Amino acid sequence: MDEINRRKLLKNVAIMTGGALSANVIAGVMSGAFAQDAINVDNPVFTADQLELVAEIAQMIIPDTDTPGAKSALVHDYIHAIVGDWYYEDERVNFMTGLNAVDPSFMTRDEAGRTAILMALDNEESDEKTFFAEFKELTLIGYFSSQIGAEEELRYEQYPGPYQGCVPFEQVGRTWAT
């Protein structure tokens, strides 16, 4: 929600509560950040080349269209944080093994070439989750919970207002991010 909307909300709340708004309430409503900050990775595990590869693969999964894609949404930083700071060692080793096994020519290929490499990965069958399935899952989570993914590609409202259970789809227009 932008600052203008926050102020609108405060006004509405003030009307609802007869103007009796405490400083605490105002502080609470105004406390949200207004733009997505960079993601801080405490335990970086990707080299610069690996981070670039991650960013390019994610961008192939969620490219720029009428809205920005994975790279603009910093999905590679989100994946870096998950692999570096969230995963346990065995999971991290697993992920790095998968990443290192991606066709080394990926970065030098054109889009058709990259698509062919990812098609092969996407079609791999396995009883366990494949590297690419895991990568895609992280990409989707990272993207649709980013500010770009939530607010531009999908719909997101911090304060949706009183619940309306059945409205024409056009009134919302796109899937709710949360």
Place this chain on the structure above:
Amino acid sequence: MDRIKTTEPQFDVLIVGSGISGGWAAKEFCEKGFKTLLVERGRHVEHGEDYIGENKDPWELKFRDDVDRSLADERYPVQKRCYAFKDSTKHFFADDVDHPYSKETGTNFEWIKGFHLGGRSLLWHRQSYRWSAMDFESNARDGYGTDWPVRYNDLARWYDYVEKFVGVSGSKEGLEQLPDGVFLPPIGFNCAEEEFARRINDLYDDRILIPGRCAHLTDPQPIHTELGRGTCQSRNQCQRGCSLGAYFSSQSATLPAANLTGNLTTVTNSIVHSVIYDDSSGKATGVRVIDAVTKETKEYWARVIFLCASTLGTTQILLNSVSDSFQNGFANGSDSVGRYLMDHLCFAGATGEIDGFKDHYYIGRKPNSIYLPRFTNLKHDEEDFIRGYAFQGSGRRKGWNDRLGEKGFGADFKESFKTPGVWEINLEGYGEMLPAANNRVTLHKTKKDKWGIPQLHIDARFGDNDKKIRKAMMDEAADIMKRVGLTNIQTYNTEDSLGLGIHEMGTARMGRDPKTSVLNGFNQCHDVDNVFITDGSAMASSACQNPSLTYMAFTARAVDYASTLMKQGSL
């Protein structure tokens, strides 16, 4: 030192615990003019400014609201199993390492703890249902558990009283097994829920699907706005805390009301070690407290004591309060303190998909449930189990997070997420767990916490009747869905979930006979008349409705009773 002089009451009333029950006790006593001390074991939480997770957008949270996993695994191995344990809420859950308890080998009771001002009133799921005449008669009817010393009619006007102040949204339905209350407009159905309700109501004579009844302000009245409370904005992030005061909590409602009187004194970081009992007078004189930070001990004295420390918290205090008269725990002449631990039977049910409404959607994250009131064993026991269950649940359109494992990538793949998926309905059972003497909490013989207080040792498991209800909830949810035309029906029944209903009850139960129960019909200890217990430990059965509203009604009623005696001078 002169004992009489040193234990002169400093307060009229001392309340232990500031959650749903303690907040109500504080409000009621303060409004009646009594000097009241509220003793809270955890830290202060200020309404608004201490809701540090509130208003965080997903991208502001590094792990997108998941808790850093090594932190969760190391410090919160129990709490992390709670559905509401998130990065934005974790500071309202007690650290399991600092607050350990012990489990009998082969059993697993998950104790979800909110140790701070307001307790779990900040974390609760806000579903608010009255118990019915049937529920207070059930123990007498089938002989399991001791007969309640109260009936629905004793409590009805107190339900009215608390609902009006709390602000409960709901619909009047005229059901005997789920009495109507004083309601604000309901947070109603969405398209799929409405259709699901229509089909159920058409097909069944004995079942009806209704909007959940929840403690959210949909149309705030002066009694709410005077305290600065406003209308629910459908954020459904309630457990982060709500600066708008749109859901009921101690912080949003009872504590501000109590503070307005000028009669409330609150002390935080004050862990009650035990109740002080005076053998000569036969009364409690106060409590022994350990400062959570400095570990210094002190005493507080009052004429009347209300224990509202949550079921297991109160039980720990009672068991740790030994004296010449009570060698096995305070007011425990019946040996029932710690016994009859119950939770609700949850995490069993089904999901299914419902066709249609592709051109419709909703606005808002609905913070309310749908509700299918109990329909089994209403008048007679016709099932292979006794008691019953209700269903709660929701309808929603599937979204991006239901599609994480799908094949595909690229522009069309990205575009496809803009359109939401099919409508899905979830029905989860809430079943009544029977009181059983062997489902028991004791003090561990050797293990203590860092304040030197013996740890609770919990030995509880589901009984045969409980397991039958669990299975029935799962099977019946699927059967209802099948009969009304839902597809892709998936069932679930998570047996390892005892405690995760977070409705623990029963360990200091009410009853008619002091030989078999701890409390009389006014939540007053049979053995010590100036001590009352009004949290979940007082419950003699569990019914299948969420219990918080009933704790509130019992608390307001007990305060009314105690204050009358105090004014007469007989207490």
